[in-house]
Amino acid sequence: MDIDSFKQDLLAAGATGVSLVNAGNIEIREEFRALCQSNECGMYGTNWSCPPACESLKRAREKMSCYSRALVIQQVSPLEDSFDFEGMMKAQREFTGLMVKAVNLAKTNYNLADFLALGAGACTICAKCTYPDEPCRHPDLMMPSMEAYGIDALSLAKLANLPCGNKSDGQPSVYYMGVIFF
């Protein structure tokens, strides 16, 4: 795969940072997965992409260990202020859209048949997730949450040499990240 070309396509699609890392260097920790259960994000048990619906951390580790490289994709979006919850939700939906584009690009433009894409937090493809009453509407597009796979955004940003925080150039901002293992 032409990684540089894929990176350029992702930047053109709205990513603010893209970085290739060694998949084996991504830190996976039980404590990060355990944070899901503490439900600080309010999404625990509400979405097919999150615990307890998604796979166990043991299975997640097995899946990630099948790949040698990973492309970390970041989108930084400005907020009105640090309490701009609506802005955060809008930015997350936009980031999910970017990750869906990334997956489609990987399949169609780069003939990537075997890969694993993880999104930022709960899946926001549908306005309301069908969990737990009906099967997922888009199992081919749905991405498990990176956090549910035991990956901490801050550690991943450091590894990928991408920025992380709550401000960008002095402007309150939200940083979303996803990853494609291949």
Ligand code: SF4
């Ligand atoms: S695609 Fe829709 S139904 Fe499936 S996990 Fe995402 S929000 Fe839920």
